[in-house]
Amino acid sequence: MAVGVLPGQVSGWPPKFDLDSDTESTSPSLYTPPSPLHSVNGPSSFCRPFFWEIIPLCDLYSIAHIILLPSSLRLSYSPLPQRNGASSANRQRPHSEAQSRFIDALTNIGLGPCNWKTAGVSVFTAILPSTDGYVSRADFLRLRLQDSPFAISKIQECVDPLKKYTACRLSSASANSEDGLAALIEQAAGVIQWADLEASVSILDLQRYLLGLTHELRDRLNNAPWLTPHPIARKRVALIRGRPNLTAGGPVYRAAKALGLDLVIIDDEGHWLQADTDDNRMHREGFLATDMAEDSGTVDRIIASITRYPLPIHGVFTLSDNFFVTTARVAQALHLPTNPISAFETSVDKYRSRLLQDAPGQTARVSSVDELNTLLLSSHFTPTFPLIVKPTKGWSSECVSKVSSPSDLALAVAKATARHGSAAVIEPFFDGPEIDANFVLLDGEVLFFEVADEPPCQGDRRDASVDDTFSPEALTLPSALPAGEQAVVRETLRELLVQVGFCTGVFHVEARVVNTGCEYREVTEGVVDLVARMPRDPDVGGDNSKAACKLIEINARPPGYRVSVPSRHTYGVDFFAAHMLAAVGDVERLRLAARSFDHACEGRTRGAQYWSRLVYVPAPKEGVVKWNSGLSPCEALKRRRPDLKDKIVVAVDYCVPGERIALYTDGARTYVAHLLVCSRASRREAIEAGEEVLRAFSIDVEGDNEGRVV
Incomplete structure (x- = not known):
């Protein structure tokens, strides 16, 4: 470990130690009772670094750990040679008369002495990208450090989105002074102030703590560039249908700001973001009041609003399922990036999307109970119970019913056709664990993929009635499905997405895995989880078919704002950022946005931090x-x-x-x-x-x- 010691420092700091030696019980403490040397000038806020190291973390970054002594050990005099001919008599002046560039550098970024405990050991880490480049996302460090196992007091990101960053060229030797450390802080892309350690921490524990910090930072930053080598053009993106409130929209608005995307909202007159207030301007650049009634003129009205806007709009997107097709038509008419309109038309029609994996006679669509009765008299549909009945147009498991007997079929169809005025689709019920599969695609290439497990809900029960719902109750990440079965899910669903016409963007796909080697079972009292299936009695026989993935529905958008939360926190991937970057055709930053953490732990999918x-x-x-x-x-x-x-x-x-x-x-x-x-x-x-x-x-x-x- 590279160690830096400032001239004039307390004698013996830092002491030599060997991580492999068994000295923990006798390791010296960072705190000792004040000696005459320590208290000559009384307590002082003037603080000198006593230890630092510059570490090449990975190809993308170096880091610098800097440790500051507790106030009882901080020297009240300046140990550095004075510049510009100042006399040596000034070298023992209290801080009130002396100046420290290093402390000024920390203060200038909001991490100065007012943030330090008087009796704690303060630890800072400067993040130093290895090459020059342009800032892809201003809050990148906060995103990558969320839920760190090491407590954080404050993160200061010192860069603006889209701006050029020049890499720090300082070496350990050149940083061997307060001026050198100040220059390092000033050139860092970001600085982390970790929660103060107790003054009684041992040297060995401090060493282990720093090693832990280094390993954790490597897992979070190893494969995740903060910078792109090419200049980033500032772009403007329009959200068609603003979110209903700040809780649902906050992740979108914050991501746009961090990416340097100017966000314009298109929605009805009276939307909460319309008023030109300071608060609203924090979330969007402009608001285009537009009649959003879903009729034949919707597309033209939205295009007219965009055309009237005085600044260019480079992409459009929506998070509202009933506006997918409309948004694609707007994008196509304005020659903006989009997937084919036909792909969205298939995804929003649950009957058409079901036919992607259909077998003859398994699936039907009816617009009324009378049409159902006519269908049942024909030979074109041979229902096998249990069945699923749901609206062809709908979301959030609305009016989805499990039908276990012919007598309940009409009731389920009546419920489904009453929602959104759409027809009902009748399809097989696939008996197997339900999953959410989330993709980030670029020209059909999978940039990121994850599987999340949905435990059984009301509708999964064997005795479920038409009144029981498929509303989700929980979601668990990473999936407990075997790696081989997750690979089947990935390939099956990716092929279906590409087959439909989807090539680039974020896709939230719901599916079930049949013939899986897993089952939901009570593992401890009151706790049900997806575990390996109990061995079958060879005399009984059973289905030895290979596991297969059966599509439920395609959502050509990120998961909903609450279902996006576990992905962002578990893997570090912000689906809303990726969605907007795809909408403006920013391919380079889309790749960067899809990089998960690099954590590797037995039992977890690589990239999941927990x-x-x-x-x-x-x-x-x-x-x-x-x-x-x-x-x-x-x-x-x-x-x-x-x-x-x-x-x-x-x-x-x-x-x-x-x-x-x-x-x-x-x-x-x-x-x-x-x-x-x-x-x-x-x-x-x-x-x-x-x-x-x-x-x-x-x-x-x-x-x-x-x-x-x-």
């Missing part, structure tokens, strides 16, 4: 929400259960006091919150934590009955 469990909290009953404690339900949970707080990565409440909620919304379960929990120990621990969070969550709802713990 196991995570997304928990959806359903409404316990109908009524009016109250915050009787004065805190939101998620905040109240963390205060009430500090043992769970450290496992909760994200917690989002959906309801506010006085809001009326129902058990079901548009035929799907109503949720009041979602929480993401994680474990670096095991998948089972993540699932157990999620179940405990669900049991402990409480929301006050005034209705016919008393509110209860969900």
Whole structure:
């Protein structure tokens, strides 16, 4: 380890040590009672680095760890030679009279002495890209360091999006002074201030801590360029249909700002982002009020709004399923990047997308119960129960029914055709674990792929009725499916996407895996997980077919804002950023945005920093929400259960006091919150934590009955 020591430093720092030696119990402490040398001038805020190292982290980055002593060990005099002919008598002046370029450099980026504890060991890491380049994303470091196992006090990113960064050329030798370290801080692309260590930390523990930091940073930065070698043109992208609120739209708006994309919102008059306020200008550049009624003139009205905008728009995108085709038509008419209109037309029609894997007589489409009765009298459809009935146009598992007997078929069709005024598709029920498969594609090449497991929901039960829903209850990452089966999922679904016509963008695909070697089973009391299937009795026989992937639906967009959360946190991939970059045709940055972490751990998919469990909290009953404690339900949970707080990565409440909620919304379960929990120990621990969070969550709802713990 390269060690730097400043002249005039406390004698013996840093001491020599050997990581392989068994000296932990007798390792010296960083804190010793103040000696006359330490207290000659009394306590002082003037601080000298006593230890640093510059490490080539990987091909892309070097890092510099810098450690500052506790205030009781910080020298109150300047040990550096004075410049410009200053006399040596000035070298012992208190900080109030002396100046430190190094401390000024930290202060200038918001990490100065006011952020340090008086009795702690302060640790800073400067991130130094190895080559010159243009900044692909301003908050790149925050994204890559989210949920670090090492506590962080503050991250300061010192670069702006699209701007050129010139690599730091300093060596360990040239940094061997306060001026040199100041120059290093000033040239860093970002600086991390880690949570202060106790002054009593041993030298050996400090060494191990720094090694841990280095390994963790390598896993997070190793394959992820912050810079692109080519200048990045500033572009403008239009979001067709702004999000309904800041909770749902925040990840989109923040990503656009970090990428240096100017965001324009196209939506109806009266949308919450329309008003030209300071708050709204933080989220978007402009707002184009447009009649968004879904009729034959929608495309023309949107094109007219874009044409009237005084600045060029380089791409359009949407996150609203019912505007996919409209957005593609707008893009094609304006010669902007898009996938074929026909691809979107197939993806939004669940009957057409089901036919991609259909066998004769398995799938049908009807517009009414009368049409169903006519179909059943023909020889073209031979239903095999159980079946799935759902609207051909719909989302969020709305009005999706499992039908186990002919007597319930008409009821399911009536429910499906009543939603969105669309026909109903009748298709086989595939018995196997349901998964979410997320892709980032570029010209058909898979840049990123992940599988998430959806545990069984109401509709998966063998005795499920038409009234039971397929609303998701949780999501677990990474998948427990064997690597071979995940490869089958990847290839099957990628081929279907390309077959439909999708080549570039972000795609959220729902599917089931049949003939899998896994099954959901109770592994501990109250905990169900996807595990290896119990060995079959050879005398009984069984299906020895190979595992296969059966498509449920294609969503030509990122997962919804809450389902994108576990991917962003587990893998470090921001689907909303990738979606917008694809929309403006920024191929180079699209590749960069699709780089996952580089963590490798037995039992986890490479790139996942931990196991995570997304928990959806359903409404316990109908009524009016109250915050009787004065805190939101998620905040109240963390205060009430500090043992769970450290496992909760994200917690989002959906309801506010006085809001009326129902058990079901548009035929799907109503949720009041979602929480993401994680474990670096095991998948089972993540699932157990999620179940405990669900049991402990409480929301006050005034209705016919008393509110209860969900």
